[in-house]
Amino acid sequence: MTTISAERIAQIEARRDELQALMATGELASDRFVAVSKEYAELEPVARAAGEVRRLRAEAVSLQHMTHDADDELRAMANDELRDNEEALTVADRALALALLPRDAADERAAMLEIRPGTGGDEAALFAGDLFRMYQRYAERRGWRVELISASASEAGGYKDIVASVTGQGVFARLKFEAGVHRVQRVPATEAQGRIHTSAATVAVLPEAEEVDVKIDDKDLRIDVYRSSGPGGQSVNTTDSAVRITHIPSGLVVIQQDEKSQHKNKAKALKVLRTRLYEAERERLHNERAGARKSMVGSGDRSERIRTYNFPQGRVTDHRINLTLHRLPEILEGDMDELIGALIAEDEAERLASISE
Numbered sequence: 001m002t003t004i005s006a007e008r009i010a011q012i013e014a015r016r017d018e019l020q021a022l023m024a025t026g027e028l029a030s031d032r033f034v035a036v037s038k039e040y041a042e043l044e045p046v047a048r049a050a051g052e053v054r055r056l057r058a059e060a061v062s063l064q065h066m067t068h069d070a071d072d073e074l075r076a077m078a079n080d081e082l083r084d085n086e087e088a089l090t091v092a093d094r095a096l097a098l099a100l101l102p103r104d105a106a107d108e109r110a111a112m113l114e115i116r117p118g119t120g121g122d123e124a125a126l127f128a129g130d131l132f133r134m135y136q137r138y139a140e141r142r143g144w145r146v147e148l149i150s151a152s153a154s155e156a157g158g159y160k161d162i163v164a165s166v167t168g169q170g171v172f173a174r175l176k177f178e179a180g181v182h183r184v185q186r187v188p189a190t191e192a193q194g195r196i197h198t199s200a201a202t203v204a205v206l207p208e209a210e211e212v213d214v215k216i217d218d219k220d221l222r223i224d225v226y227r228s229s230g231p232g233g234q235s236v237n238t239t240d241s242a243v244r245i246t247h248i249p250s251g252l253v254v255i256q257q258d259e260k261s262q263h264k265n266k267a268k269a270l271k272v273l274r275t276r277l278y279e280a281e282r283e284r285l286h287n288e289r290a291g292a293r294k295s296m297v298g299s300g301d302r303s304e305r306i307r308t309y310n311f312p313q314g315r316v317t318d319h320r321i322n323l324t325l326h327r328l329p330e331i332l333e334g335d336m337d338e339l340i341g342a343l344i345a346e347d348e349a350e351r352l353a354s355i356s357e
Contacts, residue, residue, distance in 0.1 A: 004096050006057070009050040016040070016047035049096040056089040094352070101351050106207035106282070107173035112149070112275045113205055116161045118181060120199025125158035127184045127309075128201040130332060132162050135178070137334025144168030149268050150258050163272065165208065172207045177343040179205045180306035187311070196312060200305065208271075209278030216274065222246040225262055245269045252276055321346045 019040040022028060028036060063085060066078035115132050117124035139146045145167045152160040166175065183200045191197065224244040242257035243265040254276070256269035308317045309328060316331050316339065317324040323342050325331065331339060 003093060004050070004053065004100065006054070009054050009096075012043070012047050012050045013054075016043050019043065046096070046099040049092065049099045053089070053092045053096050056085060056092055060085050060089065097352055098348055101348070104173070104176075106176075108170055109172045110165060110167040110208040111172045111175045111205050112208050112272065113164045113166055113175065113203070114161070115159065115163075115204075116202050117154075117158070118200035118202050120184075120197065122154060122156035122158070123184075123186075123188045123197055124199040124201055125154035125156060125160060126188075127158065127182075127199050128162065129158035130184075131182060131201055131203065132159065132164070134332050134334055134336070135164075135166070135175075138336045139166055139168070139334075141334050141337075142168060142174075144171055148258070149272060150256055165271070167208075172205070174340050174344070175205045176207075177340060177347070178203050183305035183308045185308060185310045185312070206275050206279040207282070209274045214274045214277045214281075216247070216270070216277070220248050222248060223266070241265060243269050245273055247273055247277065250277065250280065252280075318343065 019036055022036050023033065023040065060082065063078050063082040067075055067082065069075050069078065113132075113135060115128045117128045120127070136146050147165045147167070149163040149165055151162040154160050181200050181202050183198060185196055185198050187194055188197050222245070224246075225240045226242050226244070227240055241260055241262045242255070243262060244253065244255045245266070246253050252273060254269045254273045256265040256272070259265045259268065306318065306320055308319065309332075310317070311328065313326070314328045315324055315326045316328050318339060321342055323339070325339060327335070327338075
């Protein structure tokens with residue numbers, strides 16, 4: 001792991017002190033004060049981590065001198081404390097390195113969660129519903145809010161597709177690791193022979209865009225309104241409340257008909273469109289920097305899975321980090337912190353390794 005130099009630590013603490021002094025003057029214009037306070041809020045935890053490393057390094061120097069003392073008892077005590085110091089310094093060095101890693105600017109954003117059944121027919125649709133309920137319960141545990149944007153129920157239960165907005169602190173930072181193909185192995189309720197079936201559902205997680213992120217020109221939109229319809233073509237209401245928005249430059253189409261109000265459907269459709277355009281731009285920039293990468297969720301084929309939920313064995317396996325937890329019922333109830341925490345730790349380890357190379 002890269003060791004942060006004393007000079008770099010001094011620069012971090014000096015900049016923190018400079019920003020603190022600037023805010024204390026009371027002479028900054030409001031926009032300048034906002035910018036300075038924002039930088040300070042981002043830098044202060046880094047400076048705190050840097051200060052801890054500096055303190056432990058200074059302590060280590062003092063203890064090293066003491067290990068050469070003529071007094072046997074004092075020398076033994078210094079050696080013991082030096083071992084404790086080395087352990088603490090290892091932890092502090094890692095914490096500082098993590099604090100200095102470039103952050104995904106979208107980590108603190110809300111997220112658009114999209115779940116669709118893949119291979120497996122009706123059973124895949126049921127599994128898509130299970131996944132959505134799992135994320136709902138996880139959101140409840142973390143104090144997040146889930147707003148249903150659109151949902152298309154399947155005839156056998158579950159969903160043909162479901163889109164929801166999840167808002168709260170650090171939503172995208174944790175949910176982004178859920179993107180991909182999720183595979184389920186279980187005996188369907190309709191299976192008379194008791195055979196285990198394998199089905200799949202795709203999960204996409206997109207950072208939500210604000211209006212300031214994506215400017216949509218009215219002339220670039222074609223908006224069609226029509227009457228909402230339910231299963232079998234039944235009319236849901238007698239007004240033209242359903243909305244289809246086509247973004248002409250990109251060809252993206254968003255349809256929204258869950259609300260009875262045309263105005264609400266239009267607002268939700270624009271929210272989805274803005275998020276998809278924002279993600280498309282993030283993807284373009286990422287590809288420019290890192291080269292082309294695979295699509296987030298693939299085709300929905302069983303073989304492209306990131307995680308398997310095995311009901312007969314009561315286990316969940318995340319194939320990206322080779323982690324198996326025999327806690328399937330608890331995880332489906334939203335107890336996902338151990339699973340997501342392991343993915344975050346692996347991501348951090350990979351990023352730390354990349355800056356050490």
